[in-house]
Amino acid sequence: MIFKIIKEETKTRARCATVFTKHGTIDTPEFMPVGTQATVKSVTPAMLKEIGTQIILANTYHLYLKPGSKVIKKAGGLHKFCGWDGPILTDSGGFQIFSLKSTKITEEGALFPSIFDGSSHFITPEDSIRIQEELGSDIMMVLDICPAGTASYMHVADAVEITTKWAKRCASYKKSNNLLFGIIQGGIYEDLRLRSAKEITGIDFDGFAIGGLSVGENKADFHRIMSYTSGLMPQNKPRYLMGVGKPSDIVESVAMGIDLFDCVMPTRNARNGQLFTKGGAISIKNARFTENFNPIETGCNCYCCKNFTLSYLNHLYHTHELLYYTLATIHNLQYMHDLMAEMRNAIKENRFSEFRESFYNSTNQDPNEIYRSGI
Numbered sequence: 001m002i003f004k005i006i007k008e009e010t011k012t013r014a015r016c017a018t019v020f021t022k023h024g025t026i027d028t029p030e031f032m033p034v035g036t037q038a039t040v041k042s043v044t045p046a047m048l049k050e051i052g053t054q055i056i057l058a059n060t061y062h063l064y065l066k067p068g069s070k071v072i073k074k075a076g077g078l079h080k081f082c083g084w085d086g087p088i089l090t091d092s093g094g095f096q097i098f099s100l101k102s103t104k105i106t107e108e109g110a111l112f113p114s115i116f117d118g119s120s121h122f123i124t125p126e127d128s129i130r131i132q133e134e135l136g137s138d139i140m141m142v143l144d145i146c147p148a149g150t151a152s153y154m155h156v157a158d159a160v161e162i163t164t165k166w167a168k169r170c171a172s173y174k175k176s177n178n179l180l181f182g183i184i185q186g187g188i189y190e191d192l193r194l195r196s197a198k199e200i201t202g203i204d205f206d207g208f209a210i211g212g213l214s215v216g217e218n219k220a221d222f223h224r225i226m227s228y229t230s231g232l233m234p235q236n237k238p239r240y241l242m243g244v245g246k247p248s249d250i251v252e253s254v255a256m257g258i259d260l261f262d263c264v265m266p267t268r269n270a271r272n273g274q275l276f277t278k279g280g281a282i283s284i285k286n287a288r289f290t291e292n293f294n295p296i297e298t299g300c301n302c303y304c305c306k307n308f309t310l311s312y313l314n315h316l317y318h319t320h321e322l323l324y325y326t327l328a329t330i331h332n333l334q335y336m337h338d339l340m341a342e343m344r345n346a347i348k349e350n351r352f353s354e355f356r357e358s359f360y361n362s363t364n365q366d367p368n369e370i371y372r373s374g375i
């Protein structure tokens with residue numbers, strides 16, 4: 001068994017489920033911290049375990065270039081290499097490859113430069129799966145083409161066509177029993193999303209992702225397309241919204257039936273001084289924290305909040321101390337973990353709609369920033 005639905009809320013499309021992988025199960029909805037180079041920056045696997053993290057994401061593009069998937073295979077696979085024994089999802093490298101200006105796409109594959117030394121590399125859909133199998137990923141992603149949120153209709157239509165062809169090649173190449181997810185593209189165009197969803201969900205993947213959102217489109221388009229596309233995805237397989245990590249976007253997407261999320265935002269923003277709280281985000285740089293001897297959030301059970309004050313974090317930030325990155329990352333990941341756990345409980349108790357209301361009320365958000373999807 002790969003996926004089991006535990007409970008579906010009656011007032012929204014929110015659902016709570018379990019995904020089964022070779023390295024353990026994942027209770028959903030869940031947010032996956034990003035470990036681009038086989039490390040979630042500044043925290044150890046033991047710290048992630050203490051937070052309650054169930055699954056991490058690693059980037060195929062980066063690991064293929066450095067240290068190379070052959071080295072990781074020799075090390076005994078990604079889990080042994082990086083010391084994380086829970087599930088790992090690897091992206092296909094497509095998102096990074098197609099964000100580079102000098103990448104050239106042919107029907108066969110993509111020619112792209114290394115961000116490390118500028119050297120040229122050619123990757124096919126089959127290569128992407130072979131690399132992810134060498135890494136020993138639990139959930140692999142197909143190689144897709146992800147155009148910018150502002151791309152023209154014709155450009156997105158071409159991307160949809162190649163994405164389907166590549167998805168079929170990835171599915172027929174797969175040799176392992178790792179899970180493989182297909183990716184629906186189509187930009188902000190509903191007819192292209194419909195076409196992509198029909199073609200991709202017609203292939204026997206273990207789960208399906210929505211790609212090509214949160215890539216520069218406006219907020220209204222994001223919510224319109226997220227809501228529309230999630231409605232086109234099979235009910236009995238995991239649904240993953242790629243690259244989305246803003247808490248309010250996650251809550252709204254869970255309401256639309258999305259199960260999995262990933263984004264660098266909570267960890268990157270932590271390092272840049274933005275800390276998440278139930279009352280909204282705060283900037284630790286602010287002088288008002290110089291003599292504030294409270295934790296970031298009273299009641300937060302993370303190692304940072306149990307042991308350190310805003311004053312100390314403000315000091316570490318301004319003196320560029322390395323410990324700041326670790327403590328801030330622990331807190332923001334705990335915030336994400338607790339948010340997801342709260343949603344899972346609310347769905348199980350059929351009160352997700354009430355949770356959603358209280359979330360919006362407590363975060364003091366600008367009403368113009370809140371989008372509802374009409375359920």
Ligand SMILES: [Zn+2]
Nearest residue numbers: 300302305331
């Ligand atoms: Zn905390």
